[in-house]
Amino acid sequence: MNHSLPLQGARSQLIAQLVYFDDEKYNFLDQYFPDFGPKRTAAEKWISDYIGILESILRNLTPDSLNRYVLIGSELTLKYADDGSTETYSVVFPHLTDPDRNRVSFLSPLGYQLLMKKSGDTCLLAVPSGELSVTIEQIKFANRGDIRP
Numbered sequence: 631m632n633h634s635l636p637l638q639g640a641r642s643q644l645i646a647q648l649v650y651f652d653d654e655k656y657n658f659l660d661q662y663f664p665d666f667g668p669k670r671t672a673a674e675k676w677i678s679d680y681i682g683i684l685e686s687i688l689r690n691l692t693p694d695s696l697n698r699y700v701l702i703g704s705e706l707t708l709k710y711a712d713d714g715s716t717e718t719y720s721v722v723f724p725h726l727t728d729p730d731r732n733r734v735s736f737l738s739p740l741g742y743q744l745l746m747k748k749s750g751d752t753c754l755l756a757v758p759s760g761e762l763s764v765t766i767e768q769i770k771f772a773n774r775g776d777i778r779p
Contacts, residue, residue, distance in 0.1 A: 640696055640771050643703055644684050651677055662737060676745075683746055696771045700744045702736050705772040711752075711763035720772060721745060 651658070655677060663670040687695045700706055705720045717732065721744060724735040734741045743755050744766070752765045 637691055637693070637696070639773050640703075641688065641691055643771075643773055644688055644691075644701070647702060648681060648684050648688075651681055676742075680746060697769045698748055700747050700766065700769055701771060702745070703771055703773055704769050706744065706769045707767040708764040709767045711765065716767060719744075 663673045707718045709716045720733045721741045722733045727735045736745050749769045755762045
């Protein structure tokens with residue numbers, strides 16, 4: 631099977647994300663984290679960490695490297711520890727959020743906690759009712775990382 635076409639599309643998406651966060655970092659921070667303080671500082675570090683992961687993936691882009699981490703544009707399947715059920719989500723930019731289709735913003739509480747996690751990771755997700763233990767069963771980069779509406 632030829633993976634080059636999907637990888638070319640993924641490469642374009644990831645490069646567009648790098649350019650966006652490089653060119654728009656401070657506008658992004660001003661829009662979503664306007665108050666200078668610990669939250670903005672944490673968001674700035676979070677963006678830097680994300681950029682580092684993107685750069686690492688782009689240095690050696692393979693289906694395995696592309697689907698190792700939850701990225702903006704990834705579709706992931708979570709398995710809930712309490713009952714063994716699974717649910718699939720896509721992590722997207724805020725303008726593509728669609729709860730009816732399980733598309734969550736990377737800035738939402740769920741997206742923020744899952745971004746940059748690895749396939750196979752077990753996470754305790756903070757939710758309004760407490761904590762949920764989930765395992766990331768599968769990650770597939772689905773090219774849902776469009777930056778512009």
